[in-house]
Amino acid sequence: MNKAQLFDQIKRKSSFLCVGLDTDLTKIPRHLLSSSDPVFEFNKQIIDTTADLAVAYKPNIAFYEALGPKGWESLQKTLDYIPNDIFTIADAKRGDIGNTSGLYAKAFFETMNFDSITVAPYMGVDSVKPFLAFKDKWVILLALTSNEGSMDFQLIESQSGKPLFQEVLEKSQHWGNPDNMMYVVGATRGEKIAEVRQIVPEHFFLVPGVGAQGGSLEEVAKFGMNATCGLLVNSSRGIIYASQEKNFAAAAKVEAMKLQQEMSELLDKYCY
Numbered sequence: 560m561n562k563a564q565l566f567d568q569i570k571r572k573s574s575f576l577c578v579g580l581d582t583d584l585t586k587i588p589r590h591l592l593s594s595s596d597p598v599f600e601f602n603k604q605i606i607d608t609t610a611d612l613a614v615a616y617k618p619n620i621a622f623y624e625a626l627g628p629k630g631w632e633s634l635q636k637t638l639d640y641i642p643n644d645i646f647t648i649a650d651a652k653r654g655d656i657g658n659t660s661g662l663y664a665k666a667f668f669e670t671m672n673f674d675s676i677t678v679a680p681y682m683g684v685d686s687v688k689p690f691l692a693f694k695d696k697w698v699i700l701l702a703l704t705s706n707e708g709s710m711d712f713q714l715i716e717s718q719s720g721k722p723l724f725q726e727v728l729e730k731s732q733h734w735g736n737p738d739n740m741m742y743v744v745g746a747t748r749g750e751k752i753a754e755v756r757q758i759v760p761e762h763f764f765l766v767p768g769v770g771a772q773g774g775s776l777e778e779v780a781k782f783g784m785n786a787t788c789g790l791l792v793n794s795s796r797g798i799i800y801a802s803q804e805k806n807f808a809a810a811a812k813v814e815a816m817k818l819q820q821e822m823s824e825l826l827d828k829y830c831y
């Protein structure tokens with residue numbers, strides 16, 4: 560999916576919501592555990608009730624890998640079930656020496672046909688470029704993450720006196736372009752989103768951290784939105800675990816709709 564198609568979908572749905580499919584067998588409703596593939600059954604029902612509100616789905620690969628071959632099977636079935644016009648993100652946080660990155664890219668872009676993958680930047684250009692060689696696929700590079708530990712490295716001063724995340728943005732934006740690269744910027748760092756936006760005005764940001772991690776959607780939009788929206792805001796637990804009862808999918812829809820309605824207002828306010 561290209562950037563124009565993504566923005567078309569955002570306008571059509573008045574939404575920039577990404578639903579995180581962080582599907583955990585210990586958290587899904589118990590009645591699903593007797594089905595032959597509880598993870599897929601859960602995802603299927605979540606997708607059924609949220610597909611008209613979400614522009615992206617982001618399965619976090621850890622939740623599937625942890626289940627072994629069965630988990631990979633649930634992941635593939637989930638990916639196949641997501642409607643074709645919805646953007647898909649493999650949240651895998653990969654990156655390695657060039658030939659290995661090339662095979663990670665093949666795994667997620669060809670074998671599995673995801674639109675995008677999250678990648679860690681710290682092994683540098685040759686670890687990221689192999690992902691960018693795939694047409695109409697996207698790298699989503701970690702820039703400023705939402706967790707406490709982001710302070711350990713991302714915010715420390717580099718030799719040039721700038722925080723390391725700025726160095727990452729300034730350098731990496733030339734590895735690709737706004738049509739094949741996005742950046743992860745955590746919603747919990749509201750004040751920093753404006754700084755990131757200044758350095759990369761055209762790129763989309765994947766913004767996790769609203770909902771369970773407490774980030775503010777209004778701040779994210781105020782500081783991060785650009786003329787083509789430029790934002791995919793993820794919520795995982797806040798949507799998919801809204802209820803652990805039989806009505807979980809309907810409850811997920813209610814939470815997704817609350818975010819979508821706020822997003823619709825924010826698009827009117829800061830984008831159009």
Ligand SMILES: O=C(O)c1cc(=O)[nH]c(=O)n1[C@@H]1O[C@H](COP(=O)(O)O)[C@@H](O)[C@H]1O
Pocket residue numbers: 579581619650677703704705706743744745767768769770771772793794795796797
């Ligand atoms: O790359 C990510 O998606 C990511 C980056 C980041 O800085 N913080 C972050 O929480 N994430 C992911 O976003 C999701 C957040 O989930 P919730 O906190 O449940 O909404 C998880 O899948 C995290 O792995």
